[in-house]
Each structure stands twice: as structure tokens, then as C-alpha cells.
Amino acid sequence: MTDAQKWRQIFTLLKLAEMGAHKRTAKVSTEYLAEKLGTSQQTASRYLIELEREGWIERSITHDGCLVRIDAAGTVELQKIYNSLKFLMETAYPPSVTLEGIVFTGLGEGAYYIGKDRYRKQFIEKLGFEPYSGTLNLRLSSDYDIKARSELEAYPAVEIEGFRNEDRTFGIVKCYPALVNNKVKGALITALRSHYDVSVLEIIAPVCLRKQLNLKDGNKVKVEVLIVP
Amino acid sequence: MTDAQKWRQIFTLLKLAEMGAHKRTAKVSTEYLAEKLGTSQQTASRYLIELEREGWIERSITHDGCLVRIDAAGTVELQKIYNSLKFLMETAYPPSVTLEGIVFTGLGEGAYYIGKDRYRKQFIEKLGFEPYSGTLNLRLSSDYDIKARSELEAYPAVEIEGFRNEDRTFGIVKCYPALVNNKVKGALITALRSHYDVSVLEIIAPVCLRKQLNLKDGNKVKVEVLIVP
DNA sequence: ATTACTACTAAACGAGTAC
DNA sequence: TGTACTCGTTTAGTAGTAA
Numbered sequence: 086m087t088d089a090q091k092w093r094q095i096f097t098l099l100k101l102a103e104m105g106a107h108k109r110t111a112k113v114s115t116e117y118l119a120e121k122l123g124t125s126q127q128t129a130s131r132y133l134i135e136l137e138r139e140g141w142i143e144r145s146i147t148h149d150g151c152l153v154r155i156d157a158a159g160t161v162e163l164q165k166i167y168n169s170l171k172f173l174m175e176t177a178y179p180p181s182v183t184l185e186g187i188v189f190t191g192l193g194e195g196a197y198y199i200g201k202d203r204y205r206k207q208f209i210e211k212l213g214f215e216p217y218s219g220t221l222n223l224r225l226s227s228d229y230d231i232k233a234r235s236e237l238e239a240y241p242a243v244e245i246e247g248f249r250n251e252d253r254t255f256g257i258v259k260c261y262p263a264l265v266n267n268k269v270k271g272a273l274i275t276a277l278r279s280h281y282d283v284s285v286l287e288i289i290a291p292v293c294l295r296k297q298l299n300l301k302d303g304n305k306v307k308v309e310v311l312i313v314p
Numbered sequence: 315m316t317d318a319q320k321w322r323q324i325f326t327l328l329k330l331a332e333m334g335a336h337k338r339t340a341k342v343s344t345e346y347l348a349e350k351l352g353t354s355q356q357t358a359s360r361y362l363i364e365l366e367r368e369g370w371i372e373r374s375i376t377h378d379g380c381l382v383r384i385d386a387a388g389t390v391e392l393q394k395i396y397n398s399l400k401f402l403m404e405t406a407y408p409p410s411v412t413l414e415g416i417v418f419t420g421l422g423e424g425a426y427y428i429g430k431d432r433y434r435k436q437f438i439e440k441l442g443f444e445p446y447s448g449t450l451n452l453r454l455s456s457d458y459d460i461k462a463r464s465e466l467e468a469y470p471a472v473e474i475e476g477f478r479n480e481d482r483t484f485g486i487v488k489c490y491p492a493l494v495n496n497k498v499k500g501a502l503i504t505a506l507r508s509h510y511d512v513s514v515l516e517i518i519a520p521v522c523l524r525k526q527l528n529l530k531d532g533n534k535v536k537v538e539v540l541i542v543p
Numbered sequence: 544a545t546t547a548c549t550a551c552t553a554a555a556c557g558a559g560t561a562c
Numbered sequence: 563t564g565t566a567c568t569c570g571t572t573t574a575g576t577a578g579t580a581a
Contacts, residue, residue: 115547170328
């Protein structure tokens with residue numbers, strides 16, 4: 086089944102549900118369904134046949150219409166769309182923000198901060214992974230990316246608490262779970278220190294991103310930041 | 315715009331929303347969108363053009379992708395589907411039950427009961443119309459219709475309180491708002507008395523249904539009973 | 544009344560490609 | 563890189579009609 090077909094079918098399921106076929110066996114003539122769908126009787130008939138083959142509805146044909154009931158599998162499809170829409174419409178934040186930046190070599194300070202045990206423990210606890218001892222530095226190039234990054238500040242983040250040891254104070258770190266180049270799970274971290282400006286991203290991950298993704302300075306990297314309300 | 319087109323577009327809107335385009339301007343390449351849609355880059359491009367023409371998205375093209383934001387009109391479309399699904403999935407009852415029956419002439423007792431002032435006042439108050447002084451009697455023919463009618467008992471109804479006068483007791487009446495032959499608003503009423511069995515429907519409406527719909531004994535009538543939780 | 548087949552028409556798709 | 567045009571191919575839609 087192609088995606089286009091799938092969506093026609095989900096639309097048909099929705100119309101059948103509006104006739105109550107998700108709660109009870111409803112009598113539906115192909116002519117009536119056709120009217121609701123804005124299509125011909127023949128097409129409505131074909132849709133019902135497809136839905137039946139797909140196992141999304143149960144159907145029996147009588148002399149004056151079909152008795153149709155949406156099956157468990159069909160209900161699941163409607164529920165999926167509902168859940169997705171519910172999340173999108175009820176949540177104040179976008180589900181994700183995608184940023185792109187160019188790899189560059191930093192001063193190696195990332196490793197120093199990430200190495201601090203009080204940070205490490207929290208990374209493991211709150212992000213679910215032990216970070217590789219180094220950060221991947223990305224420079225944002227476009228206005229879009231810089232704007233998108235600044236919008237992130239308003240969205241909820243995983244907060245890593247600061248602390249102080251005998252020498253100095255280590256500040257709070259805001260983390261955003263992220264997917265790097267559609268492949269590797271990691272996190273964007275901010276405010277570790279203020280050496281870099283808003284056009285720089287620092288990424289941590291359980292593995293060495295440069296090795297894992299075969300990255301060199303100057304390569305473009307996509308970071309899909311996941312907002313977790 | 316045909317309905318098939320409309321549904322492709324709503325599907326596309328949903329995917330764009332999953333990229334956050336309903337909350338912010340998102341950078342989306344046609345190639346990336348194509349992948350999410352399960353279609354070709356060319357088709358994705360066409361969809362975006364159509365959505366823009368429709369006024370559902372705002373778009374500006376940059377050298378490395380489109381900046382896309384779902385417009386108010388587009389959000390409304392998503393909201394419509396969401397509201398519809400929300401109602402269907404969160405409600406324990408089907409939105410409506412459609413019954414078909416054959417017109418026959420009753421004993422004229424309907425007029426007597428409906429004429430009672432204590433009933434009339436409640437009909438006006440709770441159903442929103444003053445019933446024509448007579449009921450349309452329908453005989454259910456198929457097993458499906460009789461089964462569907464019996465299911466109605468479990469669904470919420472508008473309840474008209476009983477009363478007693480000097481002579482006798484008048485019982486409670488359950489009403490279900492209904493649309494007769496897709497045209498006239500009225501109500502299915504039950505338990506006015508027990509003269510008729512489960513295979514008989516009594517319908518009231520603000521007008522004389524026989525005249526309004528030009529009905530004769532033996533005509534088939536469709537009654538779409540609306541469940542109002 | 545219905546459903547749904549066949550044969551045809553209309554529309555959507557996507558490969559190639561220009562920009 | 564991108565987007566989006568043309569145009570041949572594929573797919574969906576419908577009219578007519580049988581069952």
C-alpha cells in the first residue's frame with residue numbers, strides 16, 4: 086500500500102467513524118458513503134473493498150447496503166492520527182527544531198568540563214548516556230539557524246545543576262536531547278561557559294561524533310533538537 | 315479543490331506540523347518533506363506550491379530549502395480534524411444511529427399525549443421546538459434496524475419528566491433528537507406508552523412530517539438519531 | 544434497491560533537467 | 563546544493579452495466 090492510498094483509506098475510516106462504525110455495526114450504502122467522501126459510488130465501493138482487504142473494517146453486504154464496523158486495526162490507525170494531532174495541538178512547543186552548522190575545532194575545553202564528575206553523573210541520570218569526553222563544535226551559518234537557536238532558549242530543557250569545588254564555581258547547564266545527522270543520539274548543551282557566541286553549538290554524545298560520523302572541519306552537520314515538555 | 319486533493323494537503327500539513335511548522339517558521343527542503351511523505355521531491359514541491367496557493371502555509375524559498383510556516387487557515391484545518399477525532403475517540407457513544415422504517419397509520423393517540431401541556435412545555439424547553447400535534451409512526455423492517463433501535467436504550471437521551479393529573483399518571487418520555495429524511499429536524503420519542511413494540515418508532519417534529527415530506531403509508535423513511543452526550 | 548465489474552477517461556506521479 | 567518545470571508513464575476515478 087502506498088502512502089497516498091493509506092491516506093485515502095484513513096479519510097474513509099474517519100467518515101465511517103462519523104457514521105458510528107467505530108462503536109457499532111453501521112449500515113452504510115456505497116452511495117451514501119460516496120456522498121460523504123465527495124466521490125462516486127464506484128469509488129466508495131472500491132475503498133470499502135480495500136479497507137476490508139487491509140483488515141481495517143469488517144463488512145457484510147445486504148440487499149440494501151453494507152453493514153460496516155471498523156476493526157481493531159482500523160481503530161488503531163485512527164488513534165495514531167489522533168495521538169499525533171493531540172500532541173501537536175495541545176503542546177505549546179514545536180516537537181523539534183532542526184539546526185545546521187559547520188564543524189570546527191574548538192579549544193578542547195569541552196572535555197575538561199564534561200569530565201567533571203558532578204556533571205557526568207547528572208548527564209547519565211538525566212540524559213541517559215555517559216558522554217564521550219569531548220564536544221563537537223558547530224558554527225551556525227544562516228540567519229535562520231541563529232534565530233532558531235535563540236528560540237530554543239524559551240523552550241523547556243533538561244537542566245544540569247551547577248556546583249562548586251575547592252577552586253571555582255561550575256554553572257548550570259541546559260541540555261536539549263538531539264539527533265545528529267539523523268543517526269546518532271546526543272544532546273545540545275548550552276551555557277557551559279560563555280566563550281562562544283550564539284552562533285556556536287556544542288554537542289555531546291555517548292560516542293565520538295567525529296569518528297562515528299566521519300566528520301572533518303568544514304563538514305555540514307544537521308542537529309535535530311527534540312523539545313521535551 | 316477536490317476532496318482527494320484536500321486530504322493529501324491535510325496530510326502534508328500534518329507532516330509539516332510534526333516539523334514544528336505550526337509553531338514557528340521551519341526550514342524544510344522538498345527532498346526532506348518528500349521522504350516524510352513517502353513521495354518524490356517533485357511531488358513534495360508541488361504539494362507545497364498547492365498549500366501556498368490555498369493560503370494554508372507561508373513560504374519563502376532560500377538557497378538551501380524553504381522556510382515554511384503553517385498559516386492560520388492551515389491551523390484551522392488541522393484543528394477541524396483534531397476536534398472531529400477528539401469527539402469520536404473520547405466519546406463512548408456513536409455520534410448518530412440511522413434507522414429506516416415504513417410509514418403506517420397509528421391510532422392517533424400520539425396527538426393526545428403530545429397535547430398534554432406538562433409534556434408540551436418540556437418539549438419546547440428541552441428539544442427546542444413545539445411539536446406538531448401528532449406523531450409519525452414507522453415500522454422497522456430489518457433485523458439491523460431493530461437491533462440498532464434497541465442499542466439506543468443504552469445511549470443518553472433527553473428526558474421528559476412524567477406527571478399526574480386528576481385522572482391518571484403520565485410516564486417519563488425519552489427523546490432522541492433526529493433528522494428525518496436528511497431534511498427535517500425532529501425527535502424519536504419512546505415509552506410514551508407501551509402500545510407498540512420494539513419494531514415501531516414514533517417521531518415528533520415542529521411540522522407535520524407527512525405533509526412536509528409528502529409521506530404516504532408504505533413509504534420508507536430514514537431517521538438519523540443524534541446521540542447527545 | 545443494492546454492489547462492484549469492465550473499459551475508458553482524467554489526474555497524479557516522477558524522471559529528466561533547467562535554473 | 564536547492565526548486566520546480568515539462569512530459570511520458572502510472573494510477574486513480576467514473577460511466578455503463580451485470581448480477
